[in-house]
Amino acid sequence: MTTSTNTFSLTRREDGIALLTMDVPGESMNTLKAEFVPQMTELLAEIRNDSSIKGLVVISGKKDSFVAGADISMLDACDTSEKASELSAAGHKVFAELEALPMPVVAAIHGACLGGGLELALACHKRVCSDDAKTQLGLPEVQLGLLPGSGGTQRLPKLIGIAKALDMMLTGKQLRPKQALKLGLVDDVVPNTILLEAAIKLVQSGKSRKPRKRNMQELALETSHVGRNILFDQALKQVERKTKGNYPAPLRIIETVRIGADEGMAAGLATESRYFGELVMTPESAALRSIFFATTEMKKETGAADAKPRALNKAVVLGGGLMGGGIASVTVSKAKIPVRVKDISQQGLSNALSYAYKLLSKGVQRRHMTPTQRDQQLSLMSTTVDYVGVKDADIVVEAVFEDLNLKHQMVQDIERECSEHTVFASNTSSLPIGKIASVASRPENVIGLHYFSPVEKMPLVEVIAHQKTSPETIATTVAFARKQGKTPIVVQDGAGFYVNRILALYMNEAAQLLLEGNEVEALDRSLVKFGFPVGPITLLDEVGIDVGAKIAPILEAELGPRFKAPAAFDRLLSDDRKGRKNGRGFYLYSKPKLLDRLQRKPQKQVDTSVYKVLGITPGTSSEYGNLAERCVVQMLNEAVRCLEEGIISSARDGDIGAIFGIGFPPFLGGPFRYIDSLGAANLVTILKGYQQHFGERFAPAPMLELMASEQRKFYR
Incomplete structure (x- = not known):
C-alpha cells in the first residue's frame, strides 16, 4: 500500500519495512x-x-541526488529574524518527530546529501551511502553566512565528536563516502546497486549502533567542561585568524555547539534557531547568498543569446608551460575531453605531462581516485611537436608567450591545420583579442579565454569576444570552460579585459602607498584585514613583478595615464627581483632558520633590502586616508568604468569576476554590491577627496557620479 503527497510517498512492504521516498516534482535535485x-x-x-x-x-x-539542502530562496522572503527563526524551529519539530519514531529509521543516501539533507539523515537512527563519486555529505551553510538550522549543530557533534563536527561546519567541507564512513558519519558504504538492500539490512539490525571510537585526546577534551573550553578556545582563535572578524557565522556555530555540549540539546536547539534567524538578516549572509544565486543563474546561460554550443569532442593546447599544462590537466580531469598538447620542444611536452601527472597523483594520495583512474584520465592527453593529430580539434587553446607576432603565427597555423569550425581561444592576459584576430581569415572563430594562475585552483575564466566573434563561438567556449569546472564570465575586448584592469589600479595604488613610506607588512595586513585572501605586495610577488611590468605599459597606452605604474618599480627588475619565481621580490623565500622556527618568528619575512632598492625609508609615511580604502576605491571606480564602457554586461558579472578572479571579499558581495552598501554618493565624496589630494587618477567615473546624483543602486 502506498500513501502519497505532492513530494513524498510512503510504500509499505510485505516484510513490515516502509519506504519514505522524497521526489520534488519538476526539479532535478531534491531541496527542502x-x-x-x-x-x-x-x-x-x-x-x-x-x-x-x-x-x-x-x-x-x-x-x-538525496537532498541537496534547503531551498535558499525561501530565506529572502524573511523580513525579520523572527520569521527566519520560525523556519528553523519548524525543521527542529519535524526532525524530532522523525528521530522519535519507535521503529528503526535508516537514511539511504546516494548523490548530494548537503545542509538540510544531511540534517535529515542525522535525524535518522542510521545512515548508509553509495560509494559513487556523486555522493557527498556536508553542512556547507557557513559558506552562505549561516549555521545549520535544522539540528545539525547538535546532532553532528554527538555522532562524530565536537572537534570533527566543528571542522566540518566551520569549513563547509564535503566528505566523500569513505571519509564519511571513517568519521562515523555513516554506518556503511555500498555500491548504489544494492543501496536499498543494505538500508533494509540496517533497519533489521535495530536502532542501536556502535559509536565512533575516540582517541585519548578527544576523550580528554570533549568529556569534561575544562577540556571543552580548551577546544572551543582553540577553534575561536583559528576562526579569528582566518576570518579577521569579517564573518559572524563561524563564531555563532562555535557558541551554539558549546551551549549544546554544556547545557543540553534543548538549549542548543533554541540557540541554533535564534542565531539562524539573526544570521539570515546579516548583510554578510545576504551578500554570500547573492553569490550563490548568481552562479546558479549563470550555469543556465550560454553566454550568447539564442546561440547553442557546438559539440566538444577534442581539444588542442598550444604551449606546454605552466599555463598550458594546467589547461590541459583540467581538460582531461574535469571535462574528460581528449586533449593534444603541441609544443616546439619535447621538454615542453614532458613538462606538461609531468604537471598533469602530479596534479592527478594528488587525487590518488587523497584517495579521491585510484591509480587506475588517474592513468585512464592521463591517457586522454597526447603530445606532438608538429601539427599532427589536430585536424579534428573542436577548440584550440593557445597558451604561448605574450608576443603578438607569435600569436599571429598560431592563428594562421591553426587555420591551416584544423577545420573551418575550429575555435581558436587565446589565453592572453593583456593583448586585445581583436589584434590577435586581425590576421585571421575566419575571425569569427577567434576568442579570448583568459585563465588565472594556478589554473587548477582558480575558479574564474574570462571569455573575451571581439567585434567579429560569432555567438556560436562564444557559446562553445563558455560550454568548454564550464566542462573544465570553471565559472566563465563573458567580457568585451579591451586592454586588461575586466579582472586585470580593475586589479591594476588597486596594485598601482598599493605601490604608491609603499613609495610614500608605508611598510610592506602594514600594506598587506591592511588589505587582508579588509577581506582579501592576500595583500597586494604578496600578490605582486606571486604573480611576478616582471609580469606586472609587461602589462602596465599596455594598459597605460590603451586606457590613459591613470594606469601609469610608479617609475621606481623599474629598479626592482634592474635588481633582478621578479618575485617568488626567482626567490627575489619583496619577501624572503629561503627556508626559515631553525632558531627562527623555535622562536616562532613569522615564516614569511620582508626582504628589507628592497626598501633601499626603491629609495624609501619605511615607517615614515604621513598618508592621507585609510590604506585599504585608497586601494579599494580605485578598484570600485574602475569596475564602474568597465560597466559603463560595456566591458562587462552586468553588475552581477562584475561581482562574480572580482570575487572568483582576484578574491574580492565575498562577504561584501563584490564591487557593485559593496558600492550599493556604501552608497554611490558616499563613494563619490571619498574619491573626490583623494582627487584633490593626489590628482586625476581618483576622478569618479561619470556613471558613478550620475548614480550618486539620482540616488540609484546597481541592484534594486
Missing part, C-alpha cells in the same frame, strides 16, 4: 521547502500510528 513540513508531519504521524510498520528507510526518488 517550508511547505513540506505539513506533508512530512502528516506522514510521520501515519507511520507512528501504524503498528504494521516495523522499520523505515528514507530514500530519494531522484537519480543522482
Whole structure:
C-alpha cells in the first residue's frame, strides 16, 4: 500500500519495512521547502500510528541526488529574524518527530546529501551511502553566512565528536563516502546497486549502533567542561585568524555547539534557531547568498543569446608551460575531453605531462581516485611537436608567450591545420583579442579565454569576444570552460579585459602607498584585514613583478595615464627581483632558520633590502586616508568604468569576476554590491577627496557620479 503527497510517498512492504521516498516534482535535485513540513508531519504521524510498520528507510526518488539542502530562496522572503527563526524551529519539530519514531529509521543516501539533507539523515537512527563519486555529505551553510538550522549543530557533534563536527561546519567541507564512513558519519558504504538492500539490512539490525571510537585526546577534551573550553578556545582563535572578524557565522556555530555540549540539546536547539534567524538578516549572509544565486543563474546561460554550443569532442593546447599544462590537466580531469598538447620542444611536452601527472597523483594520495583512474584520465592527453593529430580539434587553446607576432603565427597555423569550425581561444592576459584576430581569415572563430594562475585552483575564466566573434563561438567556449569546472564570465575586448584592469589600479595604488613610506607588512595586513585572501605586495610577488611590468605599459597606452605604474618599480627588475619565481621580490623565500622556527618568528619575512632598492625609508609615511580604502576605491571606480564602457554586461558579472578572479571579499558581495552598501554618493565624496589630494587618477567615473546624483543602486 502506498500513501502519497505532492513530494513524498510512503510504500509499505510485505516484510513490515516502509519506504519514505522524497521526489520534488519538476526539479532535478531534491531541496527542502517550508511547505513540506505539513506533508512530512502528516506522514510521520501515519507511520507512528501504524503498528504494521516495523522499520523505515528514507530514500530519494531522484537519480543522482538525496537532498541537496534547503531551498535558499525561501530565506529572502524573511523580513525579520523572527520569521527566519520560525523556519528553523519548524525543521527542529519535524526532525524530532522523525528521530522519535519507535521503529528503526535508516537514511539511504546516494548523490548530494548537503545542509538540510544531511540534517535529515542525522535525524535518522542510521545512515548508509553509495560509494559513487556523486555522493557527498556536508553542512556547507557557513559558506552562505549561516549555521545549520535544522539540528545539525547538535546532532553532528554527538555522532562524530565536537572537534570533527566543528571542522566540518566551520569549513563547509564535503566528505566523500569513505571519509564519511571513517568519521562515523555513516554506518556503511555500498555500491548504489544494492543501496536499498543494505538500508533494509540496517533497519533489521535495530536502532542501536556502535559509536565512533575516540582517541585519548578527544576523550580528554570533549568529556569534561575544562577540556571543552580548551577546544572551543582553540577553534575561536583559528576562526579569528582566518576570518579577521569579517564573518559572524563561524563564531555563532562555535557558541551554539558549546551551549549544546554544556547545557543540553534543548538549549542548543533554541540557540541554533535564534542565531539562524539573526544570521539570515546579516548583510554578510545576504551578500554570500547573492553569490550563490548568481552562479546558479549563470550555469543556465550560454553566454550568447539564442546561440547553442557546438559539440566538444577534442581539444588542442598550444604551449606546454605552466599555463598550458594546467589547461590541459583540467581538460582531461574535469571535462574528460581528449586533449593534444603541441609544443616546439619535447621538454615542453614532458613538462606538461609531468604537471598533469602530479596534479592527478594528488587525487590518488587523497584517495579521491585510484591509480587506475588517474592513468585512464592521463591517457586522454597526447603530445606532438608538429601539427599532427589536430585536424579534428573542436577548440584550440593557445597558451604561448605574450608576443603578438607569435600569436599571429598560431592563428594562421591553426587555420591551416584544423577545420573551418575550429575555435581558436587565446589565453592572453593583456593583448586585445581583436589584434590577435586581425590576421585571421575566419575571425569569427577567434576568442579570448583568459585563465588565472594556478589554473587548477582558480575558479574564474574570462571569455573575451571581439567585434567579429560569432555567438556560436562564444557559446562553445563558455560550454568548454564550464566542462573544465570553471565559472566563465563573458567580457568585451579591451586592454586588461575586466579582472586585470580593475586589479591594476588597486596594485598601482598599493605601490604608491609603499613609495610614500608605508611598510610592506602594514600594506598587506591592511588589505587582508579588509577581506582579501592576500595583500597586494604578496600578490605582486606571486604573480611576478616582471609580469606586472609587461602589462602596465599596455594598459597605460590603451586606457590613459591613470594606469601609469610608479617609475621606481623599474629598479626592482634592474635588481633582478621578479618575485617568488626567482626567490627575489619583496619577501624572503629561503627556508626559515631553525632558531627562527623555535622562536616562532613569522615564516614569511620582508626582504628589507628592497626598501633601499626603491629609495624609501619605511615607517615614515604621513598618508592621507585609510590604506585599504585608497586601494579599494580605485578598484570600485574602475569596475564602474568597465560597466559603463560595456566591458562587462552586468553588475552581477562584475561581482562574480572580482570575487572568483582576484578574491574580492565575498562577504561584501563584490564591487557593485559593496558600492550599493556604501552608497554611490558616499563613494563619490571619498574619491573626490583623494582627487584633490593626489590628482586625476581618483576622478569618479561619470556613471558613478550620475548614480550618486539620482540616488540609484546597481541592484534594486
